[in-house]
Amino acid sequence: QITLKESGPTLVKPTQTLTLTCTFSGFSLTGTGVAVGWIRQPPGKALEWLALIEGDGNKQYSPSLSDRLTITKDTSKNQVVLEISDVDPVDTGTYYCAHRLIMGFGPWGQGTLVFVSS
Amino acid sequence: DIQMTQSPFSLSASVGDRVTITCRASDDISSYLSWYHQRPGKAPRLLIYAVSNLEDGVSPRFSGSGSGSGTDFTLTITDLQPEDFGMYYCQQSYSFPWTFGQGTRVDVK
Numbered sequence: 607q608i609t610l611k612e613s614g615p616t617l618v619k620p621t622q623t624l625t626l627t628c629t630f631s632g633f634s635l636t637g638t639g640v641a642v643g644w645i646r647q648p649p650g651k652a653l654e655w656l657a658l659i660e661g662d663g664n665k666q667y668s669p670s671l672s673d674r675l676t677i678t679k680d681t682s683k684n685q686v687v688l689e690i691s692d693v694d695p696v697d698t699g700t701y702y703c704a705h706r707l708i709m710g711f712g713p714w715g716q717g718t719l720v721f722v723s724s
Numbered sequence: 725d726i727q728m729t730q731s732p733f734s735l736s737a738s739v740g741d742r743v744t745i746t747c748r749a750s751d752d753i754s755s756y757l758s759w760y761h762q763r764p765g766k767a768p769r770l771l772i773y774a775v776s777n778l779e780d781g782v783s784p785r786f787s788g789s790g791s792g793s794g795t796d797f798t799l800t801i802t803d804l805q806p807e808d809f810g811m812y813y814c815q816q817s818y819s820f821p822w823t824f825g826q827g828t829r830v831d832v833k
Contacts, residue, residue: 643822653768653813655822668821669725702767709817710758712770712779
């Protein structure tokens, strides 16, 4: 059974770097064909794909945020980390990590709500 | 970026109804189209991938189809149940950045 769980701070100040960790089980993030992605959702708004890291180390970022995003993996810990630098209140929302299937994401973590405020 | 446009934005339906949601891609995405359901306060759940393939454990009351153009897709829910209410999103995984539709809210009439 594949499970994922996000963790990170609930509150960060503007201009700080937000670090989110996705801890997963039920699969190994190694080799080709497997990947973990991050998706966020501002309150009351739609889903927005942020980044993806594959088992072979290949990374993809949303172009609109690529200069602020860094995604990494720690295979030994079964974790994927997403860093978002220079955060702003518009970065407030729920952040999800998810296992990538051949097409689409499933399953998803429960999400972690992050507020950006001074 | 490929834009995904869903219609309607929202709809009201009754238990037992048949519901149809459409999703249009701004460019050809072949069969790289997925549908998700999200209940309030919960994470999205994959329903359908590759246009018409039902994810394991998803009720056969859900079905997906495409027009063959690679741009127009439909999610159909038959015999709507109370647990089916909430938000529905389509998503393309044909090219990066992967993009979602703006969502369709299904609520109780």
